[in-house]
Amino acid sequence: QSALTQPASVSGSPGQSITISCTGTSSDVGSYNLVSWYQQHPGKAPKLMIYEVSKRPSGVSNRFSGSKSGNTASLTISGLQAEDEADYYCCSYAGSSTFDVVFGGGTKLTVL
Amino acid sequence: EVQLVESGGGLVKPGGSLRLSCAASGFTFSNAWMSWVRQAPGKGLEWVGRIKSKTDGGTTDYAAPVKGRFTISRDDSKNTLYLQMNSLKTEDTAVYYCTTDLEVQGVIVTANFDYWGQGTLVTVSS
Numbered sequence: 001q002s003a004l005t006q007p008a009s010v011s012g013s014p015g016q017s018i019t020i021s022c023t024g025t026s027s028d029v030g031s032y033n034l035v036s037w038y039q040q041h042p043g044k045a046p047k048l049m050i051y052e053v054s055k056r057p058s059g060v061s062n063r064f065s066g067s068k069s070g071n072t073a074s075l076t077i078s079g080l081q082a083e084d085e086a087d088y089y090c091c092s093y094a095g096s097s098t099f100d101v102v103f104g105g106g107t108k109l110t111v112l
Numbered sequence: 113e114v115q116l117v118e119s120g121g122g123l124v125k126p127g128g129s130l131r132l133s134c135a136a137s138g139f140t141f142s143n144a145w146m147s148w149v150r151q152a153p154g155k156g157l158e159w160v161g162r163i164k165s166k167t168d169g170g171t172t173d174y175a176a177p178v179k180g181r182f183t184i185s186r187d188d189s190k191n192t193l194y195l196q197m198n199s200l201k202t203e204d205t206a207v208y209y210c211t212t213d214l215e216v217q218g219v220i221v222t223a224n225f226d227y228w229g230q231g232t233l234v235t236v237s238s
């Protein structure tokens with residue numbers, strides 16, 4: 001199973017909004033509402049930010065939102081803050097025949 | 113407080129074996145579906161495999177690159193998850209994380225990873 005496609009980097013100024021895309025196929029993102037997003041700061045473990053495409057775990061800021069259209073999922077961060085600077089990964093279930101779970105290659109978010 | 117603590121990483125030669133452990137606390141381990149996810153140095157995340165709870169059959173699934181070489185098991189009496197890695201290759205060099213599949217109101221949301229350990233580094237090199 002191929003990795004999901006994310007932009008290598010995005011940037012924005014404090015207070016602005018940014019969107020990170022995650023493109024898969026009809027076998028993964030397009031077929032299941034089991035897309036999740038993770039934030040990872042350098043040297044730290046990933047943190048779940050969005051699950052099931054658009055749901056936020058308890059404790060995650062409502063500045064983070066997720067959506068999906070066709071084979072592409074998106075993570076939007078509004079009101080950018082310095083602490084949002086991190087790597088972001090999308091992830092999707094890809095079917096029970098082989099139980100594949102595929103991650104995106106990651107996007108480095110820089111807050112200018 | 114949920115804690116996942118991995119151990120067992122280290123330096124091993126190609127073709128060698130290593131067993132990782134993940135000690136869990138702060139939740140009902142026996143009900144959890146557990147996964148291993150790895151991250152090669154400077155690279156992205158890669159799912160390794162998963163084990164269901166015994167209640168749900170205790171079955172395992174693996175990513176294609178490790179299938180037949182890696183084995184995931186669990187000891188619910190010790191609240192511990194294991195990853196037995198055999199026939200190691202240089203491309204298996206990575207930080208290995210144990211994770212829990214998210215549970216929402218008693219329902220497992222598979223392939224959505226809630227809690228993560230701090231990771232343990234495995235280096236495969238001659």
